[in-house]
Amino acid sequence: MLTESAFLDYLRYERNYSDKTIVSYSSDICQFREFIQEEVEVADWASVNSQIVRSWIVSLMDKGYTATSVNRKLSSLRSLYKFLLRRNELEVDPLRKIVGPKNKKILPSFLKEGEMNDLLDKTDFGKGFVACRDRLIIEMFYATGIRLSELIGLNDMDVDIPGCLLKVTGKRNKQRLIPFGDELKGSILTYKGIKTEEMQRLSGAFFVRLNGEPLYSGLVYNIVKRNLSKVVTLKKRSPHVLRHTFATSMLNNEAELEAVKELLGHSSLSATEIYTHTTFEELKKVYKQAHPRS
Template sequence: MWLTNSFFDYLQYERCYSEETIKAYREDLRQFEEFVKGENENLNLLEVKAEHVREWIVSLMDKGYTSTSINRKLSSLRSFYKFLLRKGEVTVDPLQKVTGPKNKKPLPVFLRENEMNKLLDEVDFGEGFKGCRDRMIIEMFYATGMRLSELIGLDTCDVDFSSLLIKVTGKRNKQRLIPFGEELKTSMMEYVNVKNESVSVCSDAFFVRENGERLSRSIVENIVKRNLSKVVTLKKRSPHVLRHTFATAMLNNNAELGVIKELLGHESLVTTEIYTHTTFEELKKVYNQAHPRA
């Protein structure tokens, strides 16, 4: 008992941890000690070995704890045994060769094709310049998969209507070319005409406010969130959702992963591969809904 109390004093007075953090550490150690005693009532915390920690991890997983929660509990144990090691109470850290479960990366959130069709073909974006611009922003994200920063930084001279190419500047100022089709060309030309008629101030920026200023991140985020809310109830309704939607739609329509990687401007194919998991999850969902014996 005095060892744990000494540890908590150390956290409070030397590390200046908050009461809530110390409370969490206290609960983690209590839970671990309870497990150890349940396995062997004669075993104390100074005699714990790596195998006991691994068995505890398995028991937590069996109880349904997430990898994030388990790794947080392991962090409490690591701090405790490092403290004991410095104090000379133990000679070996039992967590030295213990690794926690890997945190699963959340799958990208995206809209289905029918939801995007409804958004672009049926939703009323409003009249005039702002309505035309807001719809153009949604369509641009969906048709090109570009990042929010790339859309904001887009200049009018970056759009080549004759070659059907858009030049974007991505992360670390790396530039790439994104092709586009006739449908997007028609929408962009309509937007440019409306912009020229409605915005008197000349600007290099492709997407602007009514006063000619380049759009900010927050304005674009609000435009996307407001309009996605009209067709979906997703918690996440950001521009990145439309980027994910572009990639998923390309993959579902037989585009090669390497091509999608280049269009998105990913450094590594590993980053792009997450979309294969997304489409597989969609396949499983459709199967479970459609197959009579699923």
């Protein structure tokens, strides 16, 4: 179809979309074109109505497409019809009142309190600088809820040991202070002592490799994944799982939602509220296990 080609040229030359994005749009539109021509026998874009679009949505869901995939395809189709309206090639947008399927909310993975206790209190991390550093990384994620990028970005001056405070730089360079307790303070002091003794050259970064250079994200990810594998069989075993564990533990122990929001560095409560669903799911599990008539 000539219209389809003109639309893709518009995306490429006027909107400056990448080749990969244009291929996705083209694939979605081609799939819809085949549907209207073969399934409902409609020959042109102007003859499409909202009922045809709804039928397409149902056919995609029947084929096993997720809500996320269907909504992405609808987004491509919406862009096409907006383009056609601007060119006066049709008068009514058939997607004007179309609502896509709701995406399922995926609850964040987290470790239970007992699993974290086993990891920090019963797991043998070994001896020496690397073992001490790796254990502190796990403990700091769990005790403060900081992001991977925030942990890597910590400098020595950002760790106020007497005041038990971390100064972290989060998204959009927004800084915040995170308090920590005596247990983490003791681990930090132990790490700092070994670091001072063994490092001949220091970069100013708080967490470093054996050569004194800062850590990188892949290394920290592997440290966390390797150690979480010792106590859990979760599919996800990433630094973010420990951030989820921090938030869930705080709420399970009656922390205020607003306080957890500030500690995590979320810009709005909606991002933090997902953990209330997590804790409720945990309550349901406890209920089913404990109540005799559940």
